[in-house]
Amino acid sequence: MSVRVEHLWKTFRIPHEKRTTIFENLAELVRPNRYETFFALKDINFEVNDGEFIGIIGDNGSGKSTMLKIIANIIRPTKGRVKVDGKMTPFLELGVGFHPDLTARENIIVYGTIMGISRKEIRERIDDVIEFAGLEKFQDTKLKNLSSGMQVRLAFSTAIQTDPDVLLVDEVLAVGDMEFQQKCFDVFKRYRNEGVTVLFVSHGMDAVRRFCDRTLLLSRGEQVGFDDTGAILETYINRQC
Numbered sequence: 744m745s746v747r748v749e750h751l752w753k754t755f756r757i758p759h760e761k762r763t764t765i766f767e768n769l770a771e772l773v774r775p776n777r778y779e780t781f782f783a784l785k786d787i788n789f790e791v792n793d794g795e796f797i798g799i800i801g802d803n804g805s806g807k808s809t810m811l812k813i814i815a816n817i818i819r820p821t822k823g824r825v826k827v828d829g830k831m832t833p834f835l836e837l838g839v840g841f842h843p844d845l846t847a848r849e850n851i852i853v854y855g856t857i858m859g860i861s862r863k864e865i866r867e868r869i870d871d872v873i874e875f876a877g878l879e880k881f882q883d884t885k886l887k888n889l890s891s892g893m894q895v896r897l898a899f900s901t902a903i904q905t906d907p908d909v910l911l912v913d914e915v916l917a918v919g920d921m922e923f924q925q926k927c928f929d930v931f932k933r934y935r936n937e938g939v940t941v942l943f944v945s946h947g948m949d950a951v952r953r954f955c956d957r958t959l960l961l962s963r964g965e966q967v968g969f970d971d972t973g974a975i976l977e978t979y980i981n982r983q984c
């Protein structure tokens with residue numbers, strides 16, 4: 744077992760009224776805002792074996808990113824348990840662990856340090872990270888001045904240099920160009936051979952079909968199914984009709 748998710752629930756409190764100004768917030772004292780409880784995840788249960796490649800699919804807002812964030816320890820579940828065995832590297836939202844005013848090179852150093860990689864190793868790997876991201880010309884450019892695709896390329900190539908046992912990936916393919924997508928596929932293939940466990944959120948059904956052994960389908964926070972990828976994709980496509 745590499746990742747186990749048991750009876751996972753996540754709720755968010757959604758205010759009925761948007762209050763932004765000081766005056767509106769002071770109004771809270773006399774007229775409290777009402778909140779609605781929104782169920783983003785409802786009793787999710789699944790277990791991933793070592794070295795499995797797992798797809799996570801579902802419509803917009805179905806809870807895919809929320810679930811990866813809980814597994815990555817970025818947000819806490821309302822109820823339930825998550826257990827991860829081994830070293831986990833999350834590659835989730837753009838910007839987690841990255842600073843817009845630092846250069847591409849400086850960001851790699853800071854990220855590597857946060858992830859516990861030694862200075863010596865960072866020094867040895869930094870050129871590979873920059874090369875993988877295709878940012879040789881832009882390594883001394885501030886992150887905020889890179890295009891959004893370049894930023895994702897940098898974040899992904901930094902994440903994969905951490906030698907994870909479990910990699911969490913949220914939609915890396917959506918923003919990269921064809922050449923970068925091919926590089927990601929090469930990394931996925933290498934990870935499959937090396938027995939790295941990957942949880943892969945994607946709207947790209949071809950990539951899910953190509954790489955994922957099993958797939959989890961979510962709909963409005965509910966677990967519709969967790970099974971062989973072919974069967975789950977068929978269920979998903981049939982539900983759209």
Ligand SMILES: Nc1ncnc2c1ncn2[C@@H]1O[C@H](COP(=O)(O)OP(=O)(O)OP(=O)(O)O)[C@@H](O)[C@H]1O
Nearest residue numbers: 755756781783801802803804805806807808809810
């Ligand atoms: N911090 C938050 N506060 C309130 N609601 C939230 C919060 N984070 C997520 N949600 C809500 O939870 C639901 C699930 O969001 P999530 O981002 O997990 O969906 P998703 O399946 O990843 O969607 P997409 O395919 O669009 O990326 C959405 O309705 C979203 O608005």
